[in-house]
Amino acid sequence: MNYYLFTIQYDGTDFCGWAKQTKQRTIQGEVETAISQVTRNAQFRVVGASKTDAGVHAVDQKAWVELEFSPNLPGFLNGLNSALPVGIKITKIEPIKPEFRVRNCQQKTYHYQINLDTPNVFENRYYLQPKFKFDQNKLNEALQLFVGTHDFFNFSGLKEFELAAINSIRIIDSIRLKEEQKN
The missing domain is CATH 3.30.70.580 (Pseudouridine synthase I, catalytic domain, N-terminal subdomain)
Known part of the structure; x- marks a missing residue:
């Protein structure tokens, strides 16, 4: 193989x-x-x-x-x-070598984008467009609850027997809420 x-x-x-x-x-x-x-x-x-x-x-x-x-x-x-x-x-x-395991990666980066401006038909596939206003400070405060070491087994889709080979414990180093102005 x-x-x-x-x-x-x-x-x-x-x-x-x-x-x-x-x-x-x-x-x-x-x-x-x-x-x-x-x-x-x-x-x-x-x-x-x-x-x-x-x-x-x-x-x-x-x-x-x-x-x-x-x-x-x-x-x-x-x-x-x-x-x-x-x-x-x-x-x-x-x-790659046969022993390489893609699920044992060292780091992943996720970006979630929220559009607080007027919806744009050419970009709306790539942004969450909230239907209501929300407090960005409270959102940032809530996001910080995820920072640290957590077991994500319930979100992983893994079966119990797979835990011997795949660790579901993850460390979230940081979460930033960053506001950017569109051109």
Whole structure:
């Protein structure tokens, strides 16, 4: 078997999250469909670094991929991107060692964007548009409750038996509420 790390970016608006689901369009499902179309009957496995919720976007999602063959990487990347739907792109494929585990990453960064201005039809997929005014100081105060070490098992989608291999305890170093003015 051959092992690769895929770097993927996507606009998750039209998808039901990362993890493959029956009768739902997901990022993992679309990546697996593209691999099936390009490889024709080859055996493979895809494991994402994280599961994301419906509508979530990613700039640098990682996925561990096991293939039964060794592809020409530039051609394989090109073929996969041609088979993927609009809104999903694999930006990089690199070989990795078999023991590499994508879920044992060192750090993740999340950005949540809230638009407090007038909605813009060209940007509204990328911002939460609150339907009411809220106190930014109180929001910042509430966000600080997440800083520190916490067990996220209940949010992980992991099964009990998976805890032996995957640690659900995470450290949140910081959360910042930053106001930016649009141009």
